[in-house]
Amino acid sequence: MAQTCIRHAGQPCVVCHVGRRSDWQDFDQTASALLSSGRRRREYGSGELVFAQGEPNDGVHCVSGGTVGIRRLDDNGNSVLLELAYPGDTIGYRSFLTGSEHKTSAEALGPSVVCHIDRATIAALLAGNPALGLRFLKRSIGELEHAHDMMFRQATLSNRHKLVHLLLVLVGRHGRRHSNGSQSIDLPVSRRDLASMIGTRHETISRIIGRLEIDGVAHFSGRQVTIPNVAMLAAEIDCLIQA
Amino acid sequence: MAQTCIRHAGQPCVVCHVGRRSDWQDFDQTASALLSSGRRRREYGSGELVFAQGEPNDGVHCVSGGTVGIRRLDDNGNSVLLELAYPGDTIGYRSFLTGSEHKTSAEALGPSVVCHIDRATIAALLAGNPALGLRFLKRSIGELEHAHDMMFRQATLSNRHKLVHLLLVLVGRHGRRHSNGSQSIDLPVSRRDLASMIGTRHETISRIIGRLEIDGVAHFSGRQVTIPNVAMLAAEIDCLIQA
DNA sequence: GAGCAAAATTGACGATCATCAACGACGCTC
DNA sequence: GAGCGTCGTTGATGATCGTCAATTTTGCTC
Incomplete structure (x- = not known):
C-alpha cells in the first residue's frame, strides 16, 4: 500500500500517484519541482492524528493510502x-x-499514508496555477x-434506514465481492x-444491527460485515423513493 | 427594501449595494461595466422560486433584499x-x-429582491478576476x-435544544430588541x-413549542416569537458545553 | 365576507430511543 | 499472564417521537 513510485515530472503528484482523483496534477515542470521539494510523505498508525481540532494550520495534506x-x-x-477521506482526497485545505x-481533527482509521505540503509551497502553487484553486473549489462544492x-x-430517514444507507456507501468503497453474490466489508x-455518523447512540446501533441480523439482510462479526444480497438491502431504501 | 441606489463604477455590485457582504466587489471599471450589463434585478413574492431543483443552471443569483x-x-x-440566504449571499453558484x-430549490421566504447574472457574464468575470473565484471558494468553505x-x-443535541439553537440564530438575524430587554422575531x-431544519415532524415542533411556552422561555403567536430573556434561553445550550 | 386549502394544534397510541447499569470480549501495557 | 481500560452487547425503564386522526386556525381567492 505504501509503495513508492516515482514518475517523471508532469504526472499527478509524483509520489502519491493516486491518479485521476488527486487535486495535484497537470502541473508544469517548475510546479512539479516545487511540489516535490515542499512535500513530505508520512505513514500513520491506526488512531494517529494527522492534525487536531484547534491546532493552527500548517499546510495541506493529501491522503495517499488508507482511510x-x-x-x-x-x-x-x-x-x-463527519467525513471519510480516501486516497486522492485533499484534507486540511479549509483552514489553510x-x-x-x-475546525476538525483528521485521524487515520487504519494504517495510512498521508503527504504533507507546507504553507509556502501551496501558496506558491496556488499563485502560479489558478487551476489548483479551482480544483479546491470543486472539492469544497462536492463536500x-x-x-x-x-x-x-438525517431529516427524512429512520435510524435503521440511515444505517442501511451508510452500509451501502461503505460497501461501494470497501466491499469485496464473493462468488456466491454476497459482499463483505471491513x-x-x-x-x-x-x-455518531448516523446521529444516535452506540447502544441503539447495537440493537439495529441485531434487527438487521434477524431480518437476514446483513451479518455482523466484529468489524466484518457480510451482506448476502446487496440489492435486497438497497431495496429497503429504494422502496421509500417509489412508494 | 427594494430601493435602487446606483453608485459609480468600482463600488460593490452597483445596484445591490449590499456592501461588505457581497462577493461582487473590488472590480475594475471594465468588470463593473460587464456586471452592469449582464445583471438583471427582480422582485419575488413570498413563495416564488428563484430557481428549482433539477433545472439546468442559467447563471448565478445574488440576494439583495429579503430572505x-x-x-x-x-x-x-x-x-x-437546508440554508437561509440573506442580502449579500450568492446562490446557485455551485451548479454553475x-x-x-x-441540486436544490431557492425560494423567496417573503418579498425579496434577487439579482441574476447570466452564465456568459460570470464566465468572463471569473476569467478576468481570479479574486472572484477565491471569494466563491471562501463562500463554499463557509457553507x-x-x-x-x-x-x-444533529448528532449531539436533543430536538428541544436544536430548536432553541435555531431560535437563537434567528434572533441574531431577525430579532428586534424591546425596551424591557425582551426580543421579538418574525x-x-x-x-x-x-x-425539517431540525430533523423532526411538525407535530413534534408544535409540542416542543408548547413546552417552551410552559417553561416561559419563549412565547409564540403565529410566526411572531417573543423571548423574554435571551440569555436564559442561551443558557439552556451553554450549560451543556460547560457541564 | 364566503368559501376553500393549507397550516397548525391537540389527542391517543404504539414504536423507538436515551439512559443507566451490568457484563463479557478484546487489545494493550507492564 | 495479570491488570486495565475501552469497546460492544444486552436488559430494564422512562421519555420522546412518529403516526393517524380530528379539529381549529390561518391565509388566500373570488
Whole structure:
C-alpha cells in the first residue's frame, strides 16, 4: 500500500500517484519541482492524528493510502465523524484558505499514508496555477453537496434506514465481492463512530444491527460485515423513493 | 427594501449595494461595466422560486433584499430547508461551477429582491478576476463549515435544544430588541420548515413549542416569537458545553 | 365576507430511543 | 499472564417521537 513510485515530472503528484482523483496534477515542470521539494510523505498508525481540532494550520495534506476520518469534538467529550477521506482526497485545505485553526481533527482509521505540503509551497502553487484553486473549489462544492445529502437523510430517514444507507456507501468503497453474490466489508470505523455518523447512540446501533441480523439482510462479526444480497438491502431504501 | 441606489463604477455590485457582504466587489471599471450589463434585478413574492431543483443552471443569483430559503425535495414529497440566504449571499453558484443542474430549490421566504447574472457574464468575470473565484471558494468553505456544525448538532443535541439553537440564530438575524430587554422575531419560515431544519415532524415542533411556552422561555403567536430573556434561553445550550 | 386549502394544534397510541447499569470480549501495557 | 481500560452487547425503564386522526386556525381567492 505504501509503495513508492516515482514518475517523471508532469504526472499527478509524483509520489502519491493516486491518479485521476488527486487535486495535484497537470502541473508544469517548475510546479512539479516545487511540489516535490515542499512535500513530505508520512505513514500513520491506526488512531494517529494527522492534525487536531484547534491546532493552527500548517499546510495541506493529501491522503495517499488508507482511510482518514474527519472528526469534530466538543468539550463534553462528544465526537462526530463527519467525513471519510480516501486516497486522492485533499484534507486540511479549509483552514489553510481561511487562515484559521483546524475546525476538525483528521485521524487515520487504519494504517495510512498521508503527504504533507507546507504553507509556502501551496501558496506558491496556488499563485502560479489558478487551476489548483479551482480544483479546491470543486472539492469544497462536492463536500458541501455531500453534507447537504447527509442533512437531508438525517431529516427524512429512520435510524435503521440511515444505517442501511451508510452500509451501502461503505460497501461501494470497501466491499469485496464473493462468488456466491454476497459482499463483505471491513468496517473502517467503530460502532461508536458508526453511531455518531448516523446521529444516535452506540447502544441503539447495537440493537439495529441485531434487527438487521434477524431480518437476514446483513451479518455482523466484529468489524466484518457480510451482506448476502446487496440489492435486497438497497431495496429497503429504494422502496421509500417509489412508494 | 427594494430601493435602487446606483453608485459609480468600482463600488460593490452597483445596484445591490449590499456592501461588505457581497462577493461582487473590488472590480475594475471594465468588470463593473460587464456586471452592469449582464445583471438583471427582480422582485419575488413570498413563495416564488428563484430557481428549482433539477433545472439546468442559467447563471448565478445574488440576494439583495429579503430572505431566500435553500430547499431540497425528494420524490416522496419530503422537503428539507437546508440554508437561509440573506442580502449579500450568492446562490446557485455551485451548479454553475460544476456544470450540473440545480441540486436544490431557492425560494423567496417573503418579498425579496434577487439579482441574476447570466452564465456568459460570470464566465468572463471569473476569467478576468481570479479574486472572484477565491471569494466563491471562501463562500463554499463557509457553507461547508455551517453544514458541519449542523451535522454535529444533529448528532449531539436533543430536538428541544436544536430548536432553541435555531431560535437563537434567528434572533441574531431577525430579532428586534424591546425596551424591557425582551426580543421579538418574525419567523421567516413555517412550522413545517422549522421541523425539517431540525430533523423532526411538525407535530413534534408544535409540542416542543408548547413546552417552551410552559417553561416561559419563549412565547409564540403565529410566526411572531417573543423571548423574554435571551440569555436564559442561551443558557439552556451553554450549560451543556460547560457541564 | 364566503368559501376553500393549507397550516397548525391537540389527542391517543404504539414504536423507538436515551439512559443507566451490568457484563463479557478484546487489545494493550507492564 | 495479570491488570486495565475501552469497546460492544444486552436488559430494564422512562421519555420522546412518529403516526393517524380530528379539529381549529390561518391565509388566500373570488
